[in-house]
Amino acid sequence: PMDSRPGNGAAFPPDLDTGQPTAARVYDVMLDGKDNFAVDREVAHGSLAVMPELKEIAVHNREILHRAVRHIVGEGGITQFLDLGSGLPTVKNTHEVAQETDPDARVVYVDIDPIVLAHGRAILADNPNTTVVTADIRDPRTLLENPEIRGFLDLGKPICVMLVGILHHILDEENPNGIVAALRDAVPSGSYFFITNFTRLSDEPASIDLEKQLLEQLGTGRVRTPAELERFFDGLDLLTPGIVPLPLWRPDRPITDATSTAVRFMTGGVARKP
Numbered sequence: 001p002m003d004s005r006p007g008n009g010a011a012f013p014p015d016l017d018t019g020q021p022t023a024a025r026v027y028d029v030m031l032d033g034k035d036n037f038a039v040d041r042e043v044a045h046g047s048l049a050v051m052p053e054l055k056e057i058a059v060h061n062r063e064i065l066h067r068a069v070r071h072i073v074g075e076g077g078i079t080q081f082l083d084l085g086s087g088l089p090t091v092k093n094t095h096e097v098a099q100e101t102d103p104d105a106r107v108v109y110v111d112i113d114p115i116v117l118a119h120g121r122a123i124l125a126d127n128p129n130t131t132v133v134t135a136d137i138r139d140p141r142t143l144l145e146n147p148e149i150r151g152f153l154d155l156g157k158p159i160c161v162m163l164v165g166i167l168h169h170i171l172d173e174e175n176p177n178g179i180v181a182a183l184r185d186a187v188p189s190g191s192y193f194f195i196t197n198f199t200r201l202s203d204e205p206a207s208i209d210l211e212k213q214l215l216e217q218l219g220t221g222r223v224r225t226p227a228e229l230e231r232f233f234d235g236l237d238l239l240t241p242g243i244v245p246l247p248l249w250r251p252d253r254p255i256t257d258a259t260s261t262a263v264r265f266m267t268g269g270v271a272r273k274p
């Protein structure tokens, strides 16, 4: 069918399942990307009906990524990035920002969705410092032994681990704290962690009901409380200003309404392993 074709004519693998939505492509819809299919747009539109702010939230999430990566390379001197749950390497993602600051910065994009790899091959073919690996972060030990990752990043030197907009896809029974702890224990001191996550707006029933409706639309996931989010940073030193609504993390422009859902529904921070 006509509308199951991606908008940019990219070469997708012939076995790509375009009948099932995926998180990477739904997120691409939110970012006004072109690499999505009718099923993905349907999920995106269903979620936007519940929370119209999601598009703005996705933009805030991509913008903090720009500010944080720029900081981590520029001030932190980190030139190795393990971007977990990266989504598509498009719409100005990590490698573009990192390599703007330091052309030698190396980025490994990791995503469970094979479409990210298919795209990566096409887009990153002439970028020797960026690669894509298909893997599941729910098995962090296997991930850390992945020969492609180990061949590309020197895990004996500090790296930046990015968990940006991914941990809310991981259910409690899948042990997100254990995943983060395994990563934290595996990287050398001086490494950075950059985490953003859907965050509970309030304990009011209306707010909790909104979360439930949203996750129903998205299929699965878990919105976390500020205290739960704080636990992800256990054993790490948070950089100022701590864990904050995304637009408030070292903003480069004034924030007009810091109390809005668009600003507050996702929070995050950057921390350094002592």
Ligand code: SAM
Residues within 6 Å of the ligand: 022, 023, 024, 025, 027, 061, 062, 065, 084, 085, 086, 087, 088, 110, 111, 112, 113, 135, 136, 137, 138, 163, 164, 165, 166, 169, 170
């Ligand atoms: N990090 C990007 C950003 O913030 O702009 C994209 C975030 S997108 C909302 C979440 C991504 O996590 C999707 O591309 C999805 O495929 C990926 N993902 C979900 N569960 C995963 C898992 N268990 N292992 C690896 N990637 C996963």
